[in-house]
């Protein structure tokens with residue numbers, strides 16, 4: 480199978496004829512918008528999706544495609560486990576691949592292994608399988624001498640977002656969801672969505688505009704302290720053509736995901752990182768990787784938070800990702816692609832769901848886990864909206 484290096488263009492034609500026929504208008508064709516369109520269509524509702532670009536180019540195609548379910552906690556875990564099943568079913572229907580390879584969390588210090596042991600004790604062997612150093616190397620043949628152990632999280636899955644997200648949109652179009660590609664929405668008021676092609680009547684609207692919550696609903700963004708989280712991402716050639724089936728997380732990931740960060744030894748991991756490599760904490764690194772169908776390794780990431788970012792990316796931050804990636808993969812890395820990812824972040828909530836006026840919901844996954852959770856969040860939102 481050939482693998483596109485860039486997302487497929489949507490099959491829809493340019494131009495848009497506003498109709499008043501929809502029960503639900505969704506703004507944004509990223510995974511959050513598509514999740515709501517899917518859920519509404521499955522409930523027998525007529526759905527129109529309005530997307531300002533001619534194809535999805537936002538966070539939903541810039542990510543690792545890691546459905547990182549197990550490491551979540553609280554509502555995120557519930558959404559994630561529901562979403563996992565939905566991804567698997569959608570893959571069959573919409574014709575894209577989901578790899579049931581799980582996640583490998585690599586431990587490179589005893590404190591990191593202690594976090595995994597605590598996590599395994601809490602969740603049990605069905606969700607968390609502890610590994611020795613040899614076991615971790617069995618799953619990840621490039622693991623260096625540094626590796627002291629790890630854990631395999633077998634429930635997690637991964638997919639290629641550049642393939643899966645356009646495929647999902649195409650499939651929804653085939654199911655009767657109307658898409659307006661290249662249709663900018665300039666305002667939403669009760670019963671009416673203002674587009675560059677004219678007004679669209681809509682009793683109910685889900686605004687899933689990703690990190691641009693503040694463009695249409697600045698007060699909602701202000702109330703939730705929403706900022707844009709900017710991530711440095713790389714795609715590198717696989718050293719020696721290596722195949723790495725699971726998604727790979729590391730010690731820095733233990734500070735990020737709720738289920739791992741809640742373990743008592745996570746504080747020791749943070750202290751170790753602060754002493755040994757404080758520069759990783761300064762850029763809020765989550766060193767992780769997934770492999771694409773063509774073998775390329777998606778490597779990242781870092782996190783910087785601002786309402787408005789300057790357009791200049793610091794090469795030193797990319798160098799840090801590359802340095803840590805080379806350390807993890809034990810070898811010089813050749814960069815094939817680099818890009819900036821942006822998602823909405825709120826210090827107050829992981830899932831922003833607001834009702835600026837009756838009939839409208841503003842929905843944004845404000846915690847960087849939309850691929851993992853959006854398909855599980857959407858049913859809850861629609862239960863309240865309808």
Ligand SMILES: Cc1cc2nc3c(=O)[nH]c(=O)nc-3n(C[C@H](O)[C@H](O)[C@H](O)COP(=O)(O)OP(=O)(O)OC[C@H]3O[C@@H](n4cnc5c(N)ncnc54)[C@H](O)[C@@H]3O)c2cc1C
Pocket residue numbers: 506507508509510511512529530531532534535536537538539540541542543544545546547662663664665687688689690691694695710712779780819820821822843844846847848849850851852
């Ligand atoms: C680099 C990176 C790596 C990540 N890795 C993972 C991962 O491995 N696993 C995971 O679970 N999550 C991951 N995430 C998070 C995940 O990608 C996001 O949570 C998710 O994609 C957000 O989806 P969205 O639909 O809200 O946003 P987007 O995909 O950005 O979509 C929003 C859409 O709304 C459209 N839009 C905005 N305003 C308007 C308007 N006025 N009119 C019309 N259209 C509009 C935009 O054009 C855009 O297409 C990652 C994010 C990034 C950036």
